[in-house]
Structure formats: structure tokens, C-alpha cells
Amino acid sequence: MLSRRLPPDRLPNRLTQAINLLRREHQPFIDLTESNPTRAGFTYPTDLLNDFSHVEALQYDPKPFGLACAREAIARDYGRRGITVDPSRIVLTTSTSESYSWLFKLLCNAGDHVLAPRPSYPLFDYLTKLEAVHAKPYDLDYDRRWTINMASLEKAVTPQTRALVVVSPNNPTGSFITREEHLQLMKFCKSHDLVLIADEVFVDYPLDERKERATDLALQETALACSLGGLSKSIGLPQAKLGWMLLGGPPSLCATALDALELIADSYLSVSTSVQIATPNLLTRGALIRQEIHSRIQGNLKTLYHEVSQQPSCQALVVEGGWYAVIRVPATQREEDLVLDLLQREHVLVYPGYFFDFSNEAYLVISLLPPPEVLNDALPRLLTVASS
Ligand SMILES: Cc1ncc(COP(=O)(O)O)c(C=O)c1O
Missing domain, CATH: 3.40.640.10 (Type I PLP-dependent aspartate aminotransferase-like (Major domain))
Incomplete structure (x- = not known):
């Protein structure tokens, strides 16, 4: 019945299943994939719209x-x-x-x-x-x-x-x-x-x-x-x-x-x-929101570079612009297993590199939008799991 433009298999992958389970069980987790700026604690003027x-x-x-x-x-x-x-x-x-x-x-x-x-x-x-x-x-x-x-x-x-x-x-x-x-x-x-x-x-x-x-x-x-x-x-x-x-x-x-x-x-x-x-x-009027987002990601990137530099087995790749950062981590297990491990043990969600089709493993991708205190809390946990 359906056209071949759609993927034949639309079942949730293992990561989506794990996230759905945490949500069903009302278990909170830190979402370092948050890419929706309206959920990242920026100040939008109430009369903007x-x-x-x-x-x-x-x-x-x-x-x-x-x-x-x-x-x-x-x-x-x-x-x-x-x-x-x-x-x-x-x-x-x-x-x-x-x-x-x-x-x-x-x-x-x-x-x-x-x-x-x-x-x-x-x-x-x-x-x-x-x-x-x-x-x-x-x-x-x-x-x-x-x-x-x-x-x-x-x-x-x-x-x-x-x-x-x-x-x-x-x-x-x-x-x-x-x-x-x-x-x-x-x-x-x-x-x-x-x-x-x-x-x-x-x-x-x-x-x-x-x-x-x-x-x-x-x-x-x-x-x-x-x-x-x-x-x-x-x-x-x-x-x-x-x-x-x-x-x-x-x-x-x-x-x-x-x-x-x-x-x-x-x-x-x-x-x-x-x-x-x-x-x-x-x-x-949106200039103010843009500035707020920009200074948030600048600060978060600085934190990321500093934290990752403390962990010799991991490397933060150079970011020239945009809302994301890539961390190279030891390929001691498959990216998917590592990301599931991080979610289940530390309740921290990141993207596995393969979502973006990196040519080899292992990379983790995070959003730079979350509030600084969220990143400060999650990064040491992420780096401990990734380098263990
Ligand atoms: C590179 C890139 N292009 C386009 C989009 C989508 O933009 P829009 O919300 O305008 O469809 C995104 C969303 O994350 C993106 O990362």
C-alpha cells in the first residue's frame, strides 16, 4: 500500500526504545541532545508573538x-x-x-x-x-x-x-x-x-x-x-x-x-x-535571543574543551560554528552500546556518531544548547563512562 519513498522498517531503534522506557518509568535523564531552543531555558519576551x-x-x-x-x-x-x-x-x-x-x-x-x-x-x-x-x-x-x-x-x-x-x-x-x-x-x-x-x-x-x-x-x-x-x-x-x-x-x-x-x-x-x-x-527583536544562544554555546564550548582536555583518552574536535560538538572517544565498545550504557548507568543522553554517518567509530555528539549547569553535571559522567 505504501510508496517506496518511505523506509520499509519504521520500528524504534534500541536507543529510542531505551529512552521510551525511561520516560514510561518517569525516570529523569540529562538530555545532551536537546536541540530545541525553546526547551533550553532562554528568555523569550512574552509579547514576542x-x-x-x-x-x-x-x-x-x-x-x-x-x-x-x-x-x-x-x-x-x-x-x-x-x-x-x-x-x-x-x-x-x-x-x-x-x-x-x-x-x-x-x-x-x-x-x-x-x-x-x-x-x-x-x-x-x-x-x-x-x-x-x-x-x-x-x-x-x-x-x-x-x-x-x-x-x-x-x-x-x-x-x-x-x-x-x-x-x-x-x-x-x-x-x-x-x-x-x-x-x-x-x-x-x-x-x-x-x-x-x-x-x-x-x-x-x-x-x-x-x-x-x-x-x-x-x-x-x-x-x-x-x-x-x-x-x-x-x-x-x-x-x-x-x-x-x-x-x-x-x-x-x-x-x-x-x-x-x-x-x-x-x-x-x-x-x-x-x-x-x-x-x-x-x-x-530576535537579535536578543540570538545573542543569548550565542553566548550560551560559546560558554558551553569552552567548558567542553576544558573538561575533555582533562581526559587524555578523549578528544573534543574543533568546532568553528553551530550548535553541536563532537567528542572522539576510545572505540572499546560499539557506539550504540556506549550510548546505551551512558543512558542506563548515568542517565545522560548523547547522540552516537553513527547517527550522522561518521566513517569510523567512536564519536559522541552533543548539543551546546543546554544550560551550563546541566552540561557541568553531565560531562564528567559522560567522560568517565566513555573512557572506562
Ligand atoms: C543543518 C540543518 N539544516 C536544517 C535544519 C532544519 O531547519 P528547519 O527547522 O528550518 O526545518 C536543521 C535542524 O536541526 C539542521 O541541523
Whole structure:
């Protein structure tokens, strides 16, 4: 009855089963996978969402790419990085996931390929399969920082490849694309006739002072490219359900892509009028939430580097940006067993590296969002179990 776009087996894995058991038994645990900013103790002004009930939202004026007030506000917001953006190149969606879905509809026939980084965001598998597209991995290598393995990119590309996905900073490796890599990637896209899809949802959270990082990756003239952003990360408001795509590249290709995207967007008209009316104010007032999240993750990363440096058998990998950190731990048991052990013995939940498709074991991934006291409590327990 069901399509092959869905995974045949949707049973909970061992980790989900263990979490469900703890919840059923009302046993508390420390969740170092918490990625929902609205559950991480940040201060949201209580009247932040008042504009959702603005009287203007009573008028329905459907616009496939979104209302001008919201698109212009997003274009202005790029000014924080000193960039001028044309609002007519901005397309609103309800989320980054929806942006991916529309881009795959735009670019891919059933069975086509897109290149996606490994390790990276686990949802790619579903987002591609749900559009009848194959995600083909290319590798990121770690040697004091993560870099793109260009040879693996060349190896992964086929005549059926339509797009190259990059995530910068990446989830969970926290690595930014450098300017040098950006140039190489654009040449690669041009020579293979690919579109660059640049997921930059964490761009507002740099965590070191590197000068060579590239941002706003769509803004170049070599090949068609699309940069993805959204309120869920930029102001910690996933429930507002607003994402956007910024198109860049040769003007004639942008015009063709926008023309076709309009048909897709017009078929769904999915973004609510309320959030669009609220967007100008949300972007202004959300700066405070962004700052609070940023200083939390900066502090937590410092704590992590310090605590892990006390435990010689473990290593905190360098994080350049984003909300996650990776800890390399001794591979004395399978990651899944280690994570279950940690949950059952110490009631601390972390992600196993294999969720993100690391090429070898053993890695643990944690969110940097939890309150500092939670991290301070959990880290020594995590490191004791991981190094035993
Ligand atoms: C790299 C990356 N892209 C996209 C998303 C999803 O963003 P949205 O909430 O806008 O769909 C996430 C969520 O964690 C993410 O990590």
C-alpha cells in the first residue's frame, strides 16, 4: 500500500526504545541532545508573538514567494553581514526542510542524485527519499579542522547528479566552508552542471575567529546556487515556521529557476500570513535571543574543551560554528552500546556518531544548547563512562 519513498522498517531503534522506557518509568535523564531552543531555558519576551494577531493578518493576499514586507525584512537582515540582497531573489517557505523539498522538486527527476556531506545532518536521507531522489555522500576529513575531501566529490558525481549540498557550518562537525573551498566548489558545480544548495541555517553562530570562512554562499556568479536560512535557528524560533531561500548565480539561470519555483510555491502557498506580517519585528527583536544562544554555546564550548582536555583518552574536535560538538572517544565498545550504557548507568543522553554517518567509530555528539549547569553535571559522567 505504501510508496517506496518511505523506509520499509519504521520500528524504534534500541536507543529510542531505551529512552521510551525511561520516560514510561518517569525516570529523569540529562538530555545532551536537546536541540530545541525553546526547551533550553532562554528568555523569550512574552509579547514576542503579538504581531501574529496583527489586524493585517485578517486579509489573505496570496503571494507564491511571500509578502513583500517579509522578503524585504529578510533582505535587510543580510545587512548584518554587510551584504546587499535583492528581495526578489528571496523565496519564503515554512522551514528549511520545505526549502529542500521544493529545490529537489525543482531540480531532480525521480532517481536523480544529489551529493551530500558525510558526516552530516541525518534528515537528508529522508528529505531526499521523500522526493524520490538519492543522496550520494562525499566525505569530510578531520585533521585539526574538517575539510571537504575533493577527490571523494569527484568520485561521487555521476551523469544523474543534479545538485551539491553543503552545510556551513555543518551539523554536527561545526565546520565552515572556507573561501578557497567555496571557489573550488563553484568551479566543480559549473563543470558538472550542478546547482549548489548551501544550508547556512547556523551561519549566525561562529565560534572562532577564523578569517578564511565563506558565508552567503549563493552570492557569486559562477553557477546557480541557493542559500537556505530560517527563523528556527537565526532567532531560535522553530515554531514560527518560517524558512527562506536566497538564489544567486548567473542572472539568466536565476530568472529561469525563479520562474519554475513560482509554480511550485504557488501550488502550496504554505507560509501563513501571520508569520509573514510578524517577520520584520521578529527579525529585529530576535537579535536578543540570538545573542543569548550565542553566548550560551560559546560558554558551553569552552567548558567542553576544558573538561575533555582533562581526559587524555578523549578528544573534543574543533568546532568553528553551530550548535553541536563532537567528542572522539576510545572505540572499546560499539557506539550504540556506549550510548546505551551512558543512558542506563548515568542517565545522560548523547547522540552516537553513527547517527550522522561518521566513517569510523567512536564519536559522541552533543548539543551546546543546554544550560551550563546541566552540561557541568553531565560531562564528567559522560567522560568517565566513555573512557572506562
Ligand atoms: C543543518 C540543518 N539544516 C536544517 C535544519 C532544519 O531547519 P528547519 O527547522 O528550518 O526545518 C536543521 C535542524 O536541526 C539542521 O541541523
